[in-house]
Amino acid sequence: MRAFIVTIILLLAFVVQSTVLQYSQIFNVKPNLVIMLIIHFSLIRGSVEGAIVGFIGGLFMDILAGRIVGLYSLIGMYIGVAAGYFNKRFYKDNYFVALFFTFIFTFAFEFTFYLLFYFIWGETRILYVLQHIIVPEAIYNCVVAVPVYMVLIKIDNWLEEREKSSRKY
Amino acid sequence: MPSFLKNKYVVALISATLLLFILMAASAVGRPEVAFIGDAMGAVVTPVQKFFYGIGARIEDSIEFFTEIKTLKEQNEKLLAEIDKLREENRKLQDLKDENDRLRDMLGLKERFGQFDIVGAQVIAKEPGNWFQVFTIDKGTKDGLEKNDVVITNKGVVGHIYEIHANSSKVISIIDHDSSVSALVVRTRDTAVVKGDLVLQNDGLCKMSYIPKDAGIMEGDLIETSGLGGIYPKGLLIGKIKEIDKEPHEISKYAIIEPAVDFKRLEQVFVIRNSVPSVE
Structure with missing residues (x-):
């Protein structure tokens, strides 16, 4: 049941994304909803589920619209593991925690992409x-x-x- | 056995990582097997994406409608005056066109695009991140398309298909940093390479490199495909030169190109079926 709802x-x-x-787009960038969900799920549920959610969410992006199949899955999976690592260490109903980690992990996610560009295509304009x-x-x-996290917490509590x-006990 | 291998989660993580590396390698070199994974999923998601993509475009349109009502009125008056002027011009041009057609017939030239077999397609999704200029269209092998078929709009060339499924295909646009097209300056006949650029692609521009130092190109010159390279047929409009600059090494020049196609607002495109006949 949970797996089904999370997949949906x-x-x-992904479709909205x-x-x-x-x-x-604002200033030529768009938000990344799927990455946001991966980070939030991992914060709420921990590393193992985070990795699975990251893998599946990444796979959707890869197969249906991505450039190289496997790229988003790989990065998504590790973002899930890393974000899930903080699961027990923070009070998860605190929105500032979610906000802080959204920033940190989006940054990490995008920086991984930059490294890829650096090593494969020789992109050096880091600034x-x-x-x-x-x-x-x-x-x-x-x-x-913030609104996404609020909705996710509600869904998680409901589940x-x-x-x-x-x-049965 | 190292102790961390006893943890089944770590083992699963390592095997998933290896699997993904293999997938990425296969995908990067364009193995057709990779596309099969997407076929089943695409069948379910493609219609949904089509629907949502339409909604996005409509929402944007209706917001613009309300904000522009004032300026529309002024414009309307201006345009009415202009219509009269243009009608007169149009009549003159029609005469010229008739003359042109006659001369063309005499020379035995065919209409440039008459030879292409064209399929209409709709853009249903764009790359989710901010790094690649890649999008998905709603036609695939079932409609007779093939890998490397060229995608155009009525304005100019858009890109080519790099991954194909049964009901959808992924198109890499000419402004993606990983794309390069052999191009020709229409006026001076100089050939060069139009490549995407990470910095320019977000503004919908691209770059023309390896222009000979002594080429007499100017801003505003039109650029079209040269037909070299095997994917793009000759004579498709790419765009026009926006800016010219010297490379740091001063052996060649480069130019910033403004493509004829607006990549931010792509909805309807055309695919040239079998754009470059395979040599067998």
């Missing part, structure tokens, strides 16, 4: 990339993150309730 949420996020959000792609996207993601009531 990821798929929906690749279609409607293309029209929401420009930071100013025009990485930091604006991290900030944009943070702005969108938790359902699972509790069907569990």
